[in-house]
Amino acid sequence: MSSAGKHKVTLLAGGVGGAKMAEGLAALPDVALSVIGNVADDDNFHGLWVSPDIDTLTYSLGNVIDRNQGWGVADEGHRALETLNKLGADTWMSLGDRDFGLHIYRTMRRRRGDRPSDIARDVARAFGVAAEIVLPTDDTVQTRVRTDAGWLSFQEYFVRERCAPEVRELAFEGLGQARPTPGALEAVRAADLIVIAPSNPLVSIAPILGVPGIADAVQASAAPKIAVSPFIAGKVVKGPADRMMQALGERADAIGVARRYRGLAASLFIDHADAALGGAIRAEGLEPVCSRILMQTQEDKARLAREIVDLAFAPAHLEANA
């Protein structure tokens, strides 16, 4: 526990699952949360720099997220996009008016030469986010998805094509040359607990850990390290992780996740439905922890977060309640 009386928890998170886990941890009064988000989904739309994963974190933690769809802002309009559509622009990427305000602001500051991580921090503060939102790198890293129709940007694959094409290969443009931000390294180094969110291991967590220096820092940390499986009975709650893992020859289940996080996490929260996989997960070197990992309500999120934090700092208490 830190001197401020709170556990410093650093979460690696991407996508909607990552944002939900962040909300759960942020709800715990004894946790000081830093979230290292994923920037590899970022892309340029209409000349504006859009950062979907970071914005989902900000909107979720700022409590302005559209809770029906899990992303975007509540009370959103689409007038700007209607104009762009009228003008013949490609508008398959659903960008709302409130959302556009943020993209305009981010782009203005990037053009001014401000560091993306500083912009993300300022945006989070303006949205009243108490947690630190940290970028893994200030360099541009972009996920590319090879399909039978060629290489797509992540948003082309994810939004325009609705994950329909089979994924043949993933690449992360710029990842090998990316430099970690001091903030990300410090968030890992200073953490009392490192959590890997139930995000897509391939396109949310891999491009965070792949920034040179970050996986090393996680491995070097003496803090407890706990991952949460995004799979429940071989399916993910949202997104294409199951089909992607399968298509790329990995196991599309909690065992596949354990293989991915071997050496990076000591424990893996899995769903009760996957209890039978416990032995195989242990064989991968991770300690399975059975729980209810589906996060539908704010209570679900906080309860799972509580269990994770208690496993790290009060395991006896957790077992007593189990």
Next chain:
Amino acid sequence: MSSAGKHKVTLLAGGVGGAKMAEGLAALPDVALSVIGNVADDDNFHGLWVSPDIDTLTYSLGNVIDRNQGWGVADEGHRALETLNKLGADTWMSLGDRDFGLHIYRTMRRRRGDRPSDIARDVARAFGVAAEIVLPTDDTVQTRVRTDAGWLSFQEYFVRERCAPEVRELAFEGLGQARPTPGALEAVRAADLIVIAPSNPLVSIAPILGVPGIADAVQASAAPKIAVSPFIAGKVVKGPADRMMQALGERADAIGVARRYRGLAASLFIDHADAALGGAIRAEGLEPVCSRILMQTQEDKARLAREIVDLAFAPAHLEANA
């Protein structure tokens, strides 16, 4: 009359008065209209290039203008601006969401290297505008207003300060070096009739005529040239032209307008209320034409436009109806 059987009318226009005159001329079935708009009100907001006068033309001629306020788009929202405000940006310039869509598009194309005049033409077409909207220059020209508090950009003076400060001096940054667009020169050269709209002579018309080559082209044209006074009984319908003309030592009435357009227009439409100024206007070398020049309804606009076109091409008919 052109080979297409229509009078080629070229209108010099800025502001709301300019857009109304454009609407009137566009409503005439025997007119093929080109409007040379004003770009000196353009400015950068939040990293986006905003072109208020050109957009007012486009929205008016595209029939999506907010008819209550005379500018901006109907059914507009302000969610993007709310986000920008939340992020601490200066949001005194009222930019709507539909409007933002256009600014995003324009900025994207400008950054791509497209000519502003090509962008304006494409935007007008996308909005279903039949008239040609022509930029006087593709170079950046910006009106600066000196007040007792120092130099302001035009929008700072006009929107942020609501025209409250006394105007001590006007300057047009970039005007001396601006090159006219081929489209503007051609619109003047090919015109069967040149009309100067009831716009602010100082900040709407002057920066059009001031683009090197444009005033010369107007003077060289053998077409009839007709101006419309923005003043009615020493007051303008909208905007600061009256106070500006006065502050800068010019006459704030139709005589002041006549002095401005001497050698550029042969006739000046004035309101019946200003009939007594006819002699002084004639003394300035312009033929006064008394009419009802206030344009409130679409009928007002078309009727005034009809009178202007008839004065040029069927003066006998006009007199017979007078």
